[in-house]
Each structure stands twice: as structure tokens, then as C-alpha cells.
Amino acid sequence: MKVLHVITGLAAGGAEQQLRTQLPYMSADCEVAVLTGAGVVAEAISATGVPVHRLDMRGNRDVRALGRLARLMRAGRYEVVHTHLYRACVYGRVAARLANVPAIVATEHSIGREQIEGRRITQPIRALYLASELLGHVTVAVSPTVADRLALWGVPRSRIVVIANGVDxxxxxxxxxxxxxxxxxxxxxxxxxxxxxxxxxxxxxxxxxxxxxxxxxxxxxxxxxxxxxxxxxxxxxxxxxxxxxxxxxxxxxxxxxxxxxxxxxxxxxxxxxxxxxxxxxxxxxxxxxxxxxxxxxxxxxxxxxxxxxxxxxxxxxxxxxxxxxxxxxxxxxxxxxxxYDIRHQVKQLEALYRRLLGAQASEEWR
The missing domain is CATH 3.40.50.2000 (Glycogen Phosphorylase B;)
Structure with missing residues (x-):
């Protein structure tokens, strides 16, 4: 199973460190695509032998990065695209659809009552998130609190799976x-x-x-x-x-x-x-x-x-x-x-990947 993790940046933040912690325990063949600045977490991931693809996105409206990301996905023949953080979720899910990736997963790390990733939640931000969410298959909430907030935004409960963060x-x-x-x-x-x-x-x-x-x-x-x-x-x-x-x-x-x-x-x-x-x-x-x-x-x-x-x-x-x-x-x-053992979290994530790929295979067979 080949998985591409797409994340907005790889500075030392919670979501970024969480991805770094997951990767050594995954049995899947994983690679990482980072949209913006790399940072120390990118260096740490690369040092373990996991490829890190830098998209060099110049801002939220740099739509050229969408084409680069879709081409990377086609060339890599990834079976699963897993996105992390707001910008990566929006661009990553669109690119994965363009590249016909079989399974598209997003993890929601940062949605608050009034802010997301330190920025005030506005109607356009929410509308864009919900539109891109429809292009994926499942959104992973890192806690029941996040699941409740996603549901309040309008994400159907049937498309939300709670898998808590893990710690090594x-x-x-x-x-x-x-x-x-x-x-x-x-x-x-x-x-x-x-x-x-x-x-x-x-x-x-x-x-x-x-x-x-x-x-x-x-x-x-x-x-x-x-x-x-x-x-x-x-x-x-x-x-x-x-x-x-x-x-x-x-x-x-x-x-x-x-x-x-x-x-x-x-x-x-x-x-x-x-x-x-x-x-x-x-x-x-x-x-x-x-x-x-x-x-x-x-x-x-x-x-x-x-x-x-x-x-x-x-x-x-x-x-x-x-x-x-x-x-x-x-x-x-x-x-x-x-x-909150990281091994338990990774086991749940990879089971989710397999379930989605199995469901897609069943649809194709019918």
C-alpha cells in the first residue's frame, strides 16, 4: 500500500510532529508532500529515509501548486492520499481527485470554536473547507471534541471517524x-x-x-x-x-x-x-x-x-x-x-486505509 501524506508545512507544530511520529510505525510505503516551508520536522523525516517532496507553494492563491501536486500524485501511483491541516486539506483533496487516487483521507487537527490554525473562522473559510471535504472519503477527527465541531460545521457524521493522536x-x-x-x-x-x-x-x-x-x-x-x-x-x-x-x-x-x-x-x-x-x-x-x-x-x-x-x-x-x-x-x-500509544493509532489508520481501498474495489467490481 502506497500512501502520500500531504501537509501544509513542516515546522515544529503539533500536527507536524504527529506525522513525524506516525511514519516509523506505518507498514505502508509512505512519502510526504509539503506545500510550504519545510523546517526542522522535514529534515527529521528525511533523515529516516522517507521521501519529502517540496511543492514550494508561495501563498494561499498559488494555484500552480495544485497542478504540481496532482502530477506528483499521478507519477507516484499512490493508493491513498492523506492530508493534514487546512490548506493541505483543500488543495490535497482537489489534487487527489484530479489524479484519480482511490482513497482520500484528511485528518482534522486544528478546528476550534472560533479559530482554525490560529486564524479566525470566517464564512468563506468554512465554505471552502466544506466544499473540499466532499471530494474526500473520510475525515479523521483527533478527538470527540473535533468530531463534534466538524458535525456542527455540517460534515455528516457518517464521514467522520475519531482516531486520537498518538504518543511514542x-x-x-x-x-x-x-x-x-x-x-x-x-x-x-x-x-x-x-x-x-x-x-x-x-x-x-x-x-x-x-x-x-x-x-x-x-x-x-x-x-x-x-x-x-x-x-x-x-x-x-x-x-x-x-x-x-x-x-x-x-x-x-x-x-x-x-x-x-x-x-x-x-x-x-x-x-x-x-x-x-x-x-x-x-x-x-x-x-x-x-x-x-x-x-x-x-x-x-x-x-x-x-x-x-x-x-x-x-x-x-x-x-x-x-x-x-x-x-x-x-x-x-x-x-x-x-x-494514547502511537502504535494503536497507526493500526487504526492503516485499517481505515484498507477499508476504503476495499470499498473502492467493490464499487469498481459492481
């Missing part, structure tokens, strides 16, 4: 020596209490709340891992509050395990999430987690993630301060990490 627990296992090396590299004192934030530096992630907590945490440091449009504003906020020396921006990181090993707590104050992958990865690294919104935790049985606690924004600074004083030891990864 071993890839995030805590390493004390890696912790020391990473802190030395980043200029973090080995004995300091380090608060971590992981994700795109965009308004919805509310990393400004973590910076605003720093003046009350005299000896603590903040480690922000990610890129985004708000970096300059966040840096200015740190300077205004006089804590710029205790706030470290790493940009893109090819080694999430190293970053998590360097932290003492992960704080995830995002006001809206579709899954909350960083929370599960942090639990796999043995970190306590303070979060505001996380469907990945909410969808689990009670007690499956004892290391994660919901904290309202008004209480975030106080809760971080309590942890800084208590200096908690590393935790054993909870049951939640096992429930």
Missing part, C-alpha cells in the same frame, strides 16, 4: 544527563526551577500568562519552545516586566525530549485546544502539567492522568509558585500515556 512514550522518556546538557546549552542553571511552555507562539496559546507570572517567581526560569507571530510581543512583555533574563525562547526544536527533560513543569494555558498533544508528551516525560483546556485529558476515564491538573488562568501563577516551592520529583508516566 519512549521518545520522551526523562533523561537526567540530557537535562543537564540541555540546560547548559540553553544557559539555564542546573538547579533552577524551570517552567515550560510548548507550542506555537500565537495569541490563543496565552503564553503571555506565563511571562506575567515570572515576577512573582524570583528564582524560576521560563522556557518557551516554538515559533509564531507573537514572539516579538512576548519578548517585549518580558522586557517590560524586567524578566527577560529569565525567559528563554528556543524557536523550533528538533529534540522535544531534550526540552521536556530540561523542564520541571509544563504549563499549558491555551484557551482552546483540539487535543493537547504537548500535555500527553509532557506526562510521558514524567512532568506535572497545569492546563486550562485539554480534550485529550477530558476524554479519558477519571484518574487516568493524575499528573495533570486543570488550573484557571487566575490561579496559574499561584499554582506554579507552589510547585516551585515543593520541587516535585519526576513522575511515573500515567495510564493516559499508554492509552
Amino acid at each position: 512514550a519512549g521518545a520522551f522518556r526523562y533523561d537526567p544527563r540530557l537535562r543537564e546538557r540541555t540546560r547548559d546549552t540553553l544557559g539555564l542553571p542546573r538547579d533552577a526551577f524551570v517552567v515550560g511552555g510548548v507550542g506555537r507562539l500565537e495569541p490563543g496559546k496565552r503564553f503571555d500568562l506565563l511571562i506575567e507570572a515570572m515576577p512573582g517567581l524570583d528564582d524560576a526560569f521560563l522556557l518557551l519552545v516554538g515559533i509564531g507571530s507573537r514572539r516579538r510581543q512576548l519578548e517585549e512583555l518580558a522586557r517590560t516586566l524586567g524578566v527577560e533574563r529569565r525567559v528563554v525562547f528556543t524557536g523550533e526544536s528538533p529534540d522535544p525530549r531534550a526540552m521536556l527533560s530540561a523542564m520541571d513543569v509544563l504549563a499549558a494555558p491555551s484557551q482552546e485546544e483540539t487535543f493537547g498533544l504537548a500535555v500527553i508528551e509532557a506526562l510521558a516525560a514524567g512532568l506535572p502539567v497545569l492546563y486550562d483546556t485539554c480534550p485529550a485529558i477530558d476524554d479519558l476515564p477519571p484518574g487516568a492522568a493524575p499528573g495533570a491538573r486543570r488550573v484557571m488562568p487566575a490561579r496559574l501563577s499561584a499554582e506554579i509558585g507552589a510547585l516551585a516551592r515543593a520541587r516535585p520529583t519526576r513522575l511515573t508516566p500515567p495510564r493516559a500515556v499508554r492509552l
